Amino acid sequence: MQEKTSFNFLHLLKATxxxxxxxxxxxxxxxxxxxxxxxxxxxxxxxAAEKIYGDQTGQSRQKxxxxxxxxxxxxxxxxxxIYELTDYYHQSFVKLEDGVSITAHNITGKLQQAxxxxxxxxxxxxxxxxxxxxxxxxxxxxxxxxxxxFYIAYDGVLSIETExxxxxxxxxxxDYSTTEYAWLLHLLEKGAPLILNDSSDHAMPVKALIxxxxxxxxxxLGAFCVAEQSTRIWTGTETALxxxxxxxxxxxxxxxxxxQALHRNEMQxxxxxxxxxxxxxxxxxxxKTPVTGMKVYAEMIHGQLEELGYKEEASLMQRLNKQIDKxxxxxxxxxxxxxxxxxxxxxxxxxxxxxxxxREKINEIQVTTTHQLLLExxxxxHVMIDRERISQVLMNLFTxxxxxxxxxxxxxxxxxxxxNGVEISIRDEGFGITHEKQDQIFERFFRGNAPTSEKNPxxxxxxxxxxxxxxxxxxxxxxxxxxGKGSTFYFTIPGDIAS
Numbered sequence: 001m002q003e004k005t006s007f008n009f010l011h012l013l014k015a016t017x018x019x020x021x022x023x024x025x026x027x028x029x030x031x032x033x034x035x036x037x038x039x040x041x042x043x044x045x046x047x048a049a050e051k052i053y054g055d056q057t058g059q060s061r062q063k064x065x066x067x068x069x070x071x072x073x074x075x076x077x078x079x080x081x082i083y084e085l086t087d088y089y090h091q092s093f094v095k096l097e098d099g100v101s102i103t104a105h106n107i108t109g110k111l112q113q114a115x116x117x118x119x120x121x122x123x124x125x126x127x128x129x130x131x132x133x134x135x136x137x138x139x140x141x142x143x144x145x146x147x148x149x150f151y152i153a154y155d156g157v158l159s160i161e162t163e164x165x166x167x168x169x170x171x172x173x174x175d176y177s178t179t180e181y182a183w184l185l186h187l188l189e190k191g192a193p194l195i196l197n198d199s200s201d202h203a204m205p206v207k208a209l210i211x212x213x214x215x216x217x218x219x220x221l222g223a224f225c226v227a228e229q230s231t232r233i234w235t236g237t238e239t240a241l242x243x244x245x246x247x248x249x250x251x252x253x254x255x256x257x258x259x260q261a262l263h264r265n266e267m268q269x270x271x272x273x274x275x276x277x278x279x280x281x282x283x284x285x286x287x288k289t290p291v292t293g294m295k296v297y298a299e300m301i302h303g304q305l306e307e308l309g310y311k312e313e314a315s316l317m318q319r320l321n322k323q324i325d326k327x328x329x330x331x332x333x334x335x336x337x338x339x340x341x342x343x344x345x346x347x348x349x350x351x352x353x354x355x356x357x358x359r360e361k362i363n364e365i366q367v368t369t370t371h372q373l374l375l376e377x378x379x380x381x382h383v384m385i386d387r388e389r390i391s392q393v394l395m396n397l398f399t400x401x402x403x404x405x406x407x408x409x410x411x412x413x414x415x416x417x418x419x420n421g422v423e424i425s426i427r428d429e430g431f432g433i434t435h436e437k438q439d440q441i442f443e444r445f446f447r448g449n450a451p452t453s454e455k456n457p458x459x460x461x462x463x464x465x466x467x468x469x470x471x472x473x474x475x476x477x478x479x480x481x482x483x484g485k486g487s488t489f490y491f492t493i494p495g496d497i498a499s
Contacts, residue, residue: 017046023089023104025049026096027061029072040068040100049104052085067093068100081107083145086235112241115143119245123252130162132256136249137164140226144238148172148206148227154185154220169229172205188213189220193243198231208232210239212246224249277341287331295324333461337444340468347386347472354380354422357387358413361394370407373398377415383422383493389469396462397426397489405430405486421475421494432483441479442467466491 030039141149150163206227224246305314447460481487
């Protein structure tokens, strides 16, 4: 009667445990005559456990004997994570009245999601495709417990370039015949993962394989693979993991290749810019000497023609002098641009009467133009500036105002002291500058498109050099303009420069 009751209890218990998704097994202790534990026997397996291990009721379990014995003798439960067959489990051993229960919860999905996140994080800082492939093959082989993980490259030649090997497994590195593996290429070109549980029908160095192809613009570029030396039935979960890992690896490789290409392009561009600066510097220096000589001879000839009374010829020579002056200015601009690019623009600061400097430069340029240059300031403080460079700034701004405003119109120059230093403004009545171009006007080689710019072409270096000189004085420069209503350029010299 007692045995029948016990049987009914176990039957009821099994029916209850069969509804669980976890693997549940109950073991009974076997002792010898001295009471020493010698074995454990299965008395119950739920349906989930039977699907994997079969019905083991009545069979001995020597596996994990020491763990089970420890649990029975101490009453302390034991928990661990294991990889069994093709899955990961969180396993718990708990003491019963005269036995042990073993519960195994499948954590494969959780671990694989964590693996994918960790894989992405570990690949992100890597900057070359070889490092990415090496790191990825090692990680995927570890979580799937495979003998091989490798990368197949295909560009008309089929080769394995990167691999991870379990200890004792043969290397697969090398080139392979595209004729012999035409069947493999054909299947990979379809774009879906290739799954082989047993490759006995094909001449291959591995028995089981999952290959995730990389297709770009319709062409096969390679495949990411895991493989075994013996047959293996790949689960859907494993295939999905390799596919997802492969896609993340391809993304990381493409990113790394794009960054490498960008870096190469940047280096090539820097080298081209360096060579251009060298060329401009050499060409400008080589031009300056003969142009200076031309200027000296042209002035001598002009003076002699005037003394001899050849007015028309003297006038032509005067025009030549002006063109030589323009060429000299252009050469100086190129030289200054080259110095700025090389960080070689030096300032020679000296205490300067800024009011006198403004008057001097206004008088200097007034004789060359029909525009009226009006100074609307009485007295400004003395400032510590590079007199030659600030003179260059003023002449560039005056020339710019003249070039882009109608002949005979007024150009107003104003100066004022500010709490932070000195501010100078130059206002014209010209064609104005659109809002979009106001952000570009101080860039190197930028040229406006006002009507007079066709008659007075330039390289677009004047305002660029002006801004750079002001910045070297730790000042600021800006423009305010409305198309059709003229422009006002402002520049400041801060208090730590102004004395």
